Amino acid sequence: MALTGSTGALGGLVAPALVDLDPLLLVRDASRAPALGLEVRVADYADEASAVAALQGVDLLLMVSGAEAQDRRDQHRRFIRAAATAGVGHVVYTSFAGAAADATFTLGRDHHDAEQALRESGMRWTFLRDNFYADVLPFFADRSGAIRGPAGEGRVAAVARADVADAVVAVLRDPAAHAGATYTLTGPEALTLAEVATRAGAVLGRDLRFEDETVEEAYASRRAAYDAEDWQLDAWVSTYTAIRDGSVAEVTDDVRRLTGHSARSLEDALRG
Template sequence: MIAVTGSTGALGGLVTKALAGSDFRIDLRLVVRDASRAPDVDCDVRECAYADEEAAVAALEGVDTLFMVSAAEAQDRRAQHRTFIRAAARAGVAHLVYTSFSGAAADATFTLGRDHHDAEQAIRDSGMAFTFLRDNFYSDLLPYFADAAGVIRGPAGEGRVAAVARADVADVAVAVLRDPAAHAGATYTLTGPEALTLTEVAARAGAVLGRDLRFEDETVEEAYASRAAAYDAEQWQLDAWVSTYTAIADGSCAEVTDDVRRVAGHEARTIEAALG
């Protein structure tokens, strides 16, 4: 029995589609907050929220391997993760596959990477076998950081990002879920085939999308001020938005690996392939 969370989203949806349409024989369960939004595939569907421990235990009973897509950005995200991880262990899940972030650490520049580090620690302490998929930023999302005028703004400077296609992350996840024992204890850093500046991202993505995109550097102070003026956001959210760019600026996201090829069996997609 394999359970998949996040199936109503892009990444979880890709994993669900691949597993449901595969000749590989599995029992598939979708764990969702709202069953009415679950993909229309022939499988068991259970409802729960990450923060509802008892509902999560009930939803996960009988599951051998769990694919856990990280929770949506929220101030209580760490508590949500820890509650759901605890529920998985109580339910008897043997192996948890978690979508983390490249460079996850207690002091990661990208503030949400610290949340992922906290989740990884909780999983390590749970007694379950695990596999961590540490995704870089998504190459098929970066162009949509642009505003209505086609400008991507942030304090990234000439830093580089080895952004990965969500489809590649899904392919790796499916390979792991089909043979979890072969990947027990592994941490994979999932990247694209090259590290690009945001100037290069804008030019290459714009060419695919038929849109005039460009990158405009900001100071950290300008980035906080522009976002605070435009959005009624709390400090933690502002920190997350700005640190997306500062993590690129300081090289935190520049490492290129061949983990997509090694696990999924094909080369990582370029930004053109991710958007095409």
């Protein structure tokens, strides 16, 4: 078994929970690998040759989706080709709720492309489509405590990152039972951003509020504040429009089905 993402927030929860299975850690920078007494190999999604070499002898692979980038689709496809070339048998991929070619959330389209590449690869696959992270949403707020974006009264079934990690661990411990399966990982309820602000503020001790914007205002405010490319602006703004149009409102029971415990509430996610 090989794990990517162990230096990140999600993979950093998964790797320690699987130490007993002696997984291999694939990282871009060996100096940042967690000190778990596990074998570490260096590979980069964008470097197909290095990935083929690093994946030799691996049958089961956790592929945590790569960092946001304009060429992320190409990076994902390079790594998937490398896995197939190296003889990997089963890839567990962290995708996004509602991944589709026409997903409102533009980065959901990247995830759809990776899913398609895996379907066509000849390898077995399992897709874990997580919603937006409940423990991240409150930190969209600016210094004044305002979460601003064109989300309107739309709802989001945000999931605790810890629940996604628990689901990943459950699948990796019994991969054959989940081959060819797609799971949508959500929290226990769908909340408006106004509700997120009120409830998260109570936990964090901050005066948080939601302020709706038009799409035009959202682009203008972000262009003024950040030196960002169009694809990044599209991703930021579509986070809110995906909430507004209901794309991320579905609540599922997949966290409980996989982990045996109920999905954490917003408050539980923030308390850790």
